[in-house]
Amino acid sequence: MTPRTWATTALRVLPAAFLLCLALAGPWLAPHAIDAPVTAPYAEPGADAVLGGDQLGRDVLSRLLAGGRDLVLSSLLVAVLVTGGAAVLGTIGALRPRVGRLVEQLADVLMLLPAVLGILLVTLSWPDGGRFAVIAAAVALGVPYAVRLAAGAAAPVAASGYVEAAAAGGERLWYLVLREVLPNLRATLLALFGLRFVAAVYLVATAGFLQVGPQPPAADWALMIRENSSGILLNPWAVVAPSAAIGLLALSVNLAAAALAPQTGRKAVTVL
Amino acid sequence: MSPDTAAPAGPPPTTEGARPTRAPVLLPLARVGAVVLKRAVLLAMLLALVFLTVELLPGDAATATSERGESGADLQQRRELLGLDRPVLERFWDWMSGLPTGDLGTSARGEKVTDLLSTAFPNTLLLGGLALLLTAALSLALGCWAALRPGGRVDRAVSATATAVLALPEFVVAVALVLVLSLWTGWLPAVTLADADGTPGDWTMLILPALALTVPQVGWNVRIVRAALADEARAPHVETAVLDGLPPHRVLTHHVLPGALPTITAGLATSTGMLLGGAVVVETIFNYPGIGSVLASAVTDRDSPVIAGVTALAGAVITGVLLLADLVRDLTAGVRR
Numbered sequence: 001m002t003p004r005t006w007a008t009t010a011l012r013v014l015p016a017a018f019l020l021c022l023a024l025a026g027p028w029l030a031p032h033a034i035d036a037p038v039t040a041p042y043a044e045p046g047a048d049a050v051l052g053g054d055q056l057g058r059d060v061l062s063r064l065l066a067g068g069r070d071l072v073l074s075s076l077l078v079a080v081l082v083t084g085g086a087a088v089l090g091t092i093g094a095l096r097p098r099v100g101r102l103v104e105q106l107a108d109v110l111m112l113l114p115a116v117l118g119i120l121l122v123t124l125s126w127p128d129g130g131r132f133a134v135i136a137a138a139v140a141l142g143v144p145y146a147v148r149l150a151a152g153a154a155a156p157v158a159a160s161g162y163v164e165a166a167a168a169g170g171e172r173l174w175y176l177v178l179r180e181v182l183p184n185l186r187a188t189l190l191a192l193f194g195l196r197f198v199a200a201v202y203l204v205a206t207a208g209f210l211q212v213g214p215q216p217p218a219a220d221w222a223l224m225i226r227e228n229s230s231g232i233l234l235n236p237w238a239v240v241a242p243s244a245a246i247g248l249l250a251l252s253v254n255l256a257a258a259a260l261a262p263q264t265g266r267k268a269v270t271v272l
Numbered sequence: 273m274s275p276d277t278a279a280p281a282g283p284p285p286t287t288e289g290a291r292p293t294r295a296p297v298l299l300p301l302a303r304v305g306a307v308v309l310k311r312a313v314l315l316a317m318l319l320a321l322v323f324l325t326v327e328l329l330p331g332d333a334a335t336a337t338s339e340r341g342e343s344g345a346d347l348q349q350r351r352e353l354l355g356l357d358r359p360v361l362e363r364f365w366d367w368m369s370g371l372p373t374g375d376l377g378t379s380a381r382g383e384k385v386t387d388l389l390s391t392a393f394p395n396t397l398l399l400g401g402l403a404l405l406l407t408a409a410l411s412l413a414l415g416c417w418a419a420l421r422p423g424g425r426v427d428r429a430v431s432a433t434a435t436a437v438l439a440l441p442e443f444v445v446a447v448a449l450v451l452v453l454s455l456w457t458g459w460l461p462a463v464t465l466a467d468a469d470g471t472p473g474d475w476t477m478l479i480l481p482a483l484a485l486t487v488p489q490v491g492w493n494v495r496i497v498r499a500a501l502a503d504e505a506r507a508p509h510v511e512t513a514v515l516d517g518l519p520p521h522r523v524l525t526h527h528v529l530p531g532a533l534p535t536i537t538a539g540l541a542t543s544t545g546m547l548l549g550g551a552v553v554v555e556t557i558f559n560y561p562g563i564g565s566v567l568a569s570a571v572t573d574r575d576s577p578v579i580a581g582v583t584a585l586a587g588a589v590i591t592g593v594l595l596l597a598d599l600v601r602d603l604t605a606g607v608r609r
Contacts, residue, residue: 108314109314109317109318109321110318110321111542111545111590111594112314112315112318112545112587112590112591112594113318113321113322113545113583113586113587114545114546114548114549114583114586114590115545115546115549116549116550116552116553117548117549117552117579117582117583117586118583120552120567120570120571120579121322121325121326121576121579121580121583122325122329124570124571124574124575124576124579125325125326125329125576125579126329127574198439201439201441202439202441205441205443205444206441206442206443206553209441209443209553209556210552210553210556210567210568210571211571212571222441222443225443225444225447226556229447229557232447232450232451232455233455236451236455239447240447240451243443243444243447243448246441246444247440247444247448250439250440250441250444251436251439251440253439254435254436254438254439255435255436258435
């Protein structure tokens, strides 16, 4: 493979960065209030509503602009927590084989639980949990997969001479994890973070679609698709626009994650 | 599951380019038993975890179905009716011991979870099985096609497309498919209409839901197939076959593919969980009569016993598929690993 230059990497990261900024700033750009009707229900695009109205006549464009921020922020939070948790657990597992086997066992068990069902289970058993429950469940379900990757990357570092020397010198476990091993995993962890962000967008959006995360009348892309799907023939934009937004977010973030991943980490095909 | 964790234990190198002869491997019964036992223990641990999740999180089935202005005595009565006043361990034992006999407990509305799922779950299995077959066929075909011209235009196009689609949520794919194949062209029905017996009315109604499930999974599996083939292609026996002047497609089917099979099977097996999870979402869009519709009403009722039942069934199916993948790996790789 030819060495990728900074320019091509930047070109692949740029769409994701642009879309993330747009999603974060969106609520301030919305021309109308997200919860007040401005047109007839499922009105076709017109002068006062560029993308038409939704099932209650609310402006689709405003709701589209407002509906991405929580999705992006939740996904970022999930990705940070999963990557951090997996990095620490994986490193401890590599340094202490007994803990490592335990973590592996737990990961094996959780692999039997489809992530979507896991999220439903947690959010429904946790009344009023809403978005918080979705984040908690997504973290709990994401860590087992991420731990394997982190442990795999930490194992050679943990077995290296200077870590063994530090351990023999009586350094404590936390010092070994935080100061000796983790700094050497930066590239892998960055790649892992990208992958986990992609997975988190998928999970948070799916939870929104299943109506266990944000509740109406919140503007949320996944919720918009669900709410407006019965009017797809009257005003397709009410469904197509949020679908395209989620699709583009997933694609561009994935592209960016692949571009940022180090060469060694790219061969590892990880499943969500 | 990454292709480099499952060691590709290919057939031994042969000096001639002929198909490597493998000693017929009869799996010792003890080995099969150990694999089955391990999977069964993992499943039991998952079921315990599912029960504890429902149990330990605040709120129970009685409060979830409570109506406004209901007195505490009413709640207490329903709690007794649902058996929620008994000790946790006792209910845990009841739930777990009921599972093997097909008793999945009682929903918050007092119906048997088994009755709720008896027609829905087979429908979901039909849809998921169809999607798994499609995924296997498509990702094998595309992966092999790409592998025949490594680094070529086809290879790069397949990899790029696979990476692009693997992150798409199923409901986004479904919306796109409905728009193009149903609303604009009118080729396929946009919703599934169920017959009187609760099965999908027409086979054409299975195509769109199955496709929506398949697309993201093909994204994952093509990458796994391609990576497994690339790993195996570096093995010495493949090099020998190439040097012997065998045509590329024969090298692929007789020398590369057999060695890559355990990894590919493991990848497909891990897709089962995502297919079942995705089915829940896709079924809601197409109004397909599967567990998705049962879960949708369970979501409105905040009915966690139903979700626990569905999760138990899904876990059992996934365990079965992973067990099959384990056995395939042992069969193709030999007993020594």
